[in-house]
Amino acid sequence: MSQVVGRFAPSPSGRMHLGNLLCCLLAWLSARSAGGRVVLRIEDLDAMRCPRAYADLLEQDLTWLGLDWDEGGSKGGPHRPYYQSERSDIYNTYYQRLVKLGVVYPCFCSRGQLHAASAPHRSDGQVVYPGACRDLTAQQAAQAARRRPPAWRLRLPDSLTLSFIDGHMGPVTQDLAADCGDFVLRRADGVFAYQLAVVVDDALMGVTQVVRGGDLLSSTPRQLWLYRLLDLPAPEFYHLPLLLAPDGRRLSKRDGDQSLEHLQSRYSPQQIIGRLAYAAGLQSAPDPACPADLLPGFSWDKVPRQDIRLPEGLF
């Protein structure tokens, strides 16, 4: 069997919070417990929101917590660069393959137009693309391009249902055409979309196992379709339950007390890891632990599938 390659793929737009941390811990445990390697890729496609200083801090935070990686970030490695902001030429190569397949078209809809359209909304709040620019003639497109630069969308078949087995959540099926619609590959400002970048990167970096937040479960069918069109090998996916505050609210970056900056002033790395592992079902008590201590007992079966509510007073 080929070696497991997992990854940390953070978007450092601020300090890590408990949700990111749980994701990195599980990605690390899942890969290391299978004797695998870990890649660190900095997902700073939105370079303005993710200054390099945050990426550097993130590396320090991971190291402080005892979550190590084999290649990537400032460490470099055979698949460099590991910063998405420096990989646009690579994304462009794959984007051009899709253009050659004839499945990319310009979309001139503004955000306001998309939201105003009576299009249904997906469960994650995104608008299902109503297809307004799908069938523009070359002349109509040229005219519209004089007013605003277009985003570029992937044309999906009229009916497209994708299924896969999530390593943690089990079988997932999505009617991609109805639940999502043609999606953006390249933004109007020229930046390649996350959906394309993540597929190209995971494939080229040899990632075999993607562990990430459950909020990205609904993106996976889009990514699987891109793997298919680009003839790239798809990894296995493990999506995590959401981590909720003790009162059931979704944790967000606005919860300053859940940010690593704040946690570091109160707890040792072993206390943070141990408590998080307890919340995620990996320890029966919130005892201090370093990531390596959790390896022998690690199993995905112990991690809940439903949202995890942090016990009151744990952090």
Ligand code: GLU
């Ligand atoms: N960069 C994304 C995040 O930080 C994760 C994307 C992924 O794991 O595919 O939420």
